[in-house]
Amino acid sequence: MALSGMRGLSVFISDIRNCQNKEQERLRVDKELGNVRTRFKNEKQGLSPYEKKKYVWKMLYIYMLGYDVDFGHMEAVSLISAPKYPEKQVGYIVTSCLLNENHDFLRLAINTVRNDIIGRNETFQCLALTMVGNIGGREFAESLAPDVQKLLLSSSARPLVRKKAALCLLRLYRKNPDVVNVDGWADRMAQLLDERDLGVLTSSTSLLVALVANNHEAYWSCLPKCVKILERLARNQDVPQEYTYYGIPSPWLQVKAMRALQYFPTIEDPNTRRSLFEVLQRILMGTDVVKNVNKNNASHAVLFEALALVMHLDAEKEMMSQCVALLGKFIAVREPNIRYLGLENMTRMLMVTDVQEIIKRHQAQIITSLKDPDISIRRRALDLLYGMCDVSNAKDIVEELLQYLSTAEFAMREELSLKAAILAEKFAPDLSWYVDVILQLIDKAGDFVSDDIWFRVVQFVTNNEDLQSYAAIKAREYLDKPAIHETMVKVSAYLLGEFGHLLSRRPGCSPKELFSIIHEKLPAVSTSTIPILLSTYAKILMHTQPPDPELQSQIWAILSKYESCIDVEIQQRAAEYLSLSRKGAALMDILSEMPKFPERQSSLIRKAEDTEVDTAEQSALKLRAQQQVSTALVVTDQRPANGTPFAGQLTLVKVPSMSSNTDVSSADQGLSQTNGVLTTVDPEPPSADLLGDLLGPLAIEGPPPSDNVESRQNIVSGLEGDNAGDASAIVPVDDPQSSVEPIGNTAERFMALCLKDSGVLYEDPHIQIGIKADWRLYQGRLVLFLGNKNTTPLVSVQAVILPPSHLKIELSLVPDTIPPRAQVQCPLEVVNLRPSRDVAVLDFSYKFGNNMANVKLRLPAVLNKFLQPIMVSAEEFFPQWRSLSGPPLKLQEVVRGVRPLSLLEMTNLFNSFRLMVCPGLDPNPNNLVASTTYYSESTQAMLCLVRIETDPADRTQLRMTLASGDPALTFELKEFIKEQLVSIPIAQRAPSPQVPPAPPAAQPTRPAAALSDPGAMLAGLL
Incomplete structure (x- = not known):
């Protein structure tokens, strides 16, 4: 029986592999799903644990291929309580893959999982700990954390079990930090760091890193223990062979211990500090580049963590010099990954004082890296050159950047131009060199030179009389080129208009010649440049005294032509200059030279100070932060003690929307694979849908259903102030005090309503909130349908609209109580004031029994409406x-x-x-x-x-x-x-983060190797 059952699974996997195309595979999967569904439905009472196991394996395989499996979850959960290991193993594995932390079925398994954790069967303990560590969740954390802690501290448990317990507790702590009591856990954590088994020690150190990241003050007793761990590993004392990787004693544990030490601000004890620096010295001296890639990876991981710790502790200059010398070797090797790491860490070293002179010794090699085929290495070299530049080497570095600008790809030219301009301004040995650099910059990368750059050179020239003739001469030389960028036309025209009269005795610089060469550029420039050229013509005419009749008639003809231009600024300038130019001598006073600009901080330097350098470390930190935030609006609502919302205290915070579970971008939700229309599936059966009348007629002119129309409150009027002015596309965070979990994906429901005008916005076990909308021009009328799904009333109902500044929203009065099995309609008037992608938020709360629910929901009053x-x-x-x-x-x-x-x-x-x-x-x-x-x-x-x-x-x-x-x-x-x-x-998108994503539907591929095939993985487990 067993053999034939498993043969059925093997035959099914073979059939899938032999499918010629995606359609054949889909038909075979649908047939198998239908068969499994029938067996579960018809023989639910008679299926043995073994038969359940067989069908659940098939479900898992189908799920791993990327197909939706919307049934059989209960059968998988029930296998967890099976007495035999094969069935229990299947239950734990499939439950980990198919269910997420918010699934209702998990509550049914909590007691069974707890019994396995506190039982004596180590195999069952490992299965339970692995599943809890994979799924996590606040409910698991609250119910199981004490038992996991006891298991971790148990002296009778085997190291394998304790190792899994440490990693499980780490996951639970990340989900709910309250599961670890800081006061009682610090001594226990220090006790765990005395563990001799390296597996348990490594897992415990991972837990320590998470703990000290949140609160290092409570764990000072762990600091010397981490140093002792590093000493033990550095001397290779009592390190088993299986934990030695290419001759390096447990590199993972070394990295984690040094990472934990970086969360402590300093080390006071001189003996501990001396011991730590001896270990760091040993690491620095013993690391070199070898041919074995695996050994390089491990040793460099340890080395770069040691470098980070050296910088964190602000070590002596001798050790800093040693670090820079070691990094200098790295940036000279052929391996691109090692060069990249060397440049990245050398850039971080610049933050430490007294090492800039040492880094300058490697300037030639860094400049060579600027020409590397790998763009990521070129970026890091650019960051390093920018950071190490000062008065002594500014000329060499800026000239290299200008030379590199001609061959740099478009992705780097804007950043390169900005940095070269900033360095030229900050460290210019003389102002004529600065003018040369900026004009070369504009000539070589005009499209990527911002207006701030040429505005700044004009300010310098205007404020320094000694520089004016030189700048005008250089501008005249660039105009002789057959093709120059429009930005060069702007700056040259401005400089010659203001200071061209200083060149009147030079050949080729008479007013008529200057006008002629500037006017040649007019047909090729855009509308934004023409006003500058008209001003230049007026200035040339003003400086030509006595007037040249021929030049005057030419300029007057041009001004007359532009008097009828459609562009208002060009038209006004042409008319005014033409009128002024006929006033004769009075023109000299009106169009005299521009006064000196007031001294102020350079906008370029201010921009550089405000802009973060995009280092690899900061990019990784940003990515990690984005992966931890929720999708839509983060609303920080500071309310007075009485609970009344006060608009003046509302803060709106903009965050990225890249949550791994619920992040849904705008187009995701709106498109099916064929016709671009999203259809949502209501998780409740039709009988439970209280919003059936959403499809009924809705007239935007119709009166609100409330009897007291006069009592409607404009709750949002106070948000039109300064706080609302900075509101961005915000996203709500789940309220930690809310004890009610939503049904379905709220973000997906919102995105569906961005494409259609009626549907369910939110649903939980007690309430269903629907929307029907009618949009006309810049106005919209929405009706919120609040449906009570229970046989008891919902009380303390409150709804507050938190709008962005570009929307004017009025919500009618929301009743305090929703009767049992009843529906309340609340009209909502929306007026769009100006363009914006920001989103309004509905802050909704109610009370059911002892449960208080509070959710913040995005309203689909979005740009495309x-x-x-x-x-x-x-x-x-x-x-x-x-x-x-x-x-x-x-x-x-x-x-x-x-x-x-x-x-x-x-x-x-x-x-x-x-x-x-x-x-x-x-x-x-x-x-x-x-x-x-x-x-x-x-x-x-x-x-x-x-x-x-x-x-x-x-x-x-x-x-x-x-x-x-x-x-x-x-x-x-x-x-x-x-x-x-x-x-x-x-x-x-994979529905659960624990499962690899399915292959694209349009391009089915068969695995090339058995290890990457779900069927081969299942065969190994069987």
Whole structure:
């Protein structure tokens, strides 16, 4: 029987591997799922534990292939309580994979898991600890943490069990720090660090790192124990062979111990400090680059952690010099990973005093790294050169950066230009050299030179009379080039307009010649440059005394031409300059030289101080922080003691939305694989749906259902102040005091409502909140349907709207009590004031029995709700497109990391967000053109035009150009569309973080090796 059952699983795995295409595989999986469902349904009472095991294995295999398995969870959980190891093992493994920490079925297994943990069977203990460590969750933490702690401290438990107990407690602590009592645990933690078994010691040190990261004050007694661990490993005392990796005693434990020491601010005891520095000295002396890659990886992990600890402890200069010398060897080797690590750590060393002179000795090698084929190494070399620059080496470094600018890729040129300009300003030996550098910078990288850079050189020249003739001469030389960047035209025209008269005796610099060479550039410049050229013409005319009739007539003709220009600024300048130029001698006073600029801090240096250097360490910290935050809005609500919301005390905090479990970007939720429409599945059966009348008619003009219309409160009016002005796309965090878990994914429900106008916004065991909306131009009317699902009333009901500053929202009075099995309707009026991607939040709370629930829900009053798709013809499109000539009204960006979409899928995506794709406007069949009309109270109707240029050879990148008559709208809509294009489809996300993601549905692949195949993994477990 057993053999035939397992043969059935093996045959099923073989059938899947032999499928020729994705459709065959799907049919075979559906057939097997139907068979398993039938057996569970018809023979539920008669299935033996063995038969359950067989079918649950098949479910797990199907799930690992990437298919949804929405049944059989109860059968998997029930196997946990089986008395035999094979069935119990299956129960624990499948439960770990299929269920997450919030699943209701896990509550059924808590007692069984606890019995296995406190039992005497070590195998069952290991299974239970592994599952709890994988799933985590607050409920597990509260119920099982005391038993896990006892097991960890037990002297009778085997090291294998204690090791798993330490890692399990670490996971529970991360989920709920309250499970570890600081007062009682510090001594126990120090006791664990005396453990002789390295496996238990390594796991305990991982736990220590998490503990001291939150509160190092309580664990000072552990500091000398960590130093003793490092001494033991450095001397290779009592280290078993199985914990020696390529001759390095337990490198993982060394790294963890040094990481823990970095959380303590200092080491007071001189003996402990001396012992630690001896260990660090031994590590520094004993690390070198060898040919064995694995040994290099382990030894360098230990070394770089030791370097971080040396910098943290602010060691003596001799040891710092030794560290820099060692890093100098690393940046000279051929292996790119080692060079990268050397440059990264040398950049961190710059934060320590008295090592800059030592690092300068390696300047030539660092400059060589600036030309490395690997862009990440070039970035680190640029950061290091920027940090080590001072007056003594500024010329050499800036010249190298300018030389490198000609060959640098576009991704680095803007950063490179900014850093070169800052270094030239901060460390210029003389101002003429500074002018040379900035003009070279503009010449070589004009597109990537910000206006701040050429504004700054104009300030320097204006404020220093000795520099004016030199700057004018250099500007005149650059104008002789056949092709120069528009930014160079701006700065040259300005300088010659102000100071060109100082060159009147030089050949080729007469007013007529200066005008002629500047005017040659006029046809090629954009609208934003023409006002500068007109000012230059007026200045030249002013400095030409007595007037040259021929030059005067030429300039007057140009000014007369631009008097009728559509651009208001150009028109005004032309008219005023023409009128002023006819006043004769009075022109000299009106158009005299600009006065000196007031001395103030450079905007470039201020920008550099405000901008973080993108080091690898900071990038990793940002990523870790993003992975720990929730999806939508973080709202910090400081309320008075009486609980009354006070708008003036509300703080809105912007955070990234990259949560591993609930993060859903805008386009994820809105698209199915074919038609771009999201359909949500209600987790409750139809009989429990209290929002059936959502599909009924809703008139935006209709009165609210409340009898007392006059009593409606504008709760949000106080948020129009300073605090609301800085609100960004915020996201709610779960209230730790709430004892009610939501049903379904709240973020997915929100994203579905961004695409449609009615549906369920939130649901938990007691209440269901639905929305129906009607949007007209810049106004919207939403109705909140609050449905009580229970036979007892919900009391203390409160709802407060926390709006961003661009929305004006009025919510009618919400009743304090919702009767049993009843539904309450609360109208909500929305007015859109201006473009923004920020989201309003509904702060909703109620009480059921002794349970208090509080949730913060994003309302789907989002940017695309105020769009109205419009079809435009070529005759309407191209004049509008040409009239919006450049930033900030027209913005262009190359978007990388786009999820691959066919043109049809991309068209559906645009249409779902109310952007009308207009076929035939772009002759290139790989491009899309779309149009829409945006409505707000401030802008009324505003036409928006979008052009998408795709690359058929690489669907993961495209170029997007967006234009409208409002700079804020252009930017916000561009960012909104970009978020949809780079988001991860729901269908391709693994439902649980413990399971590898499924292969893409469009490109089924068979595993090349048995180790990567779920079937082979299951066969090994069988």
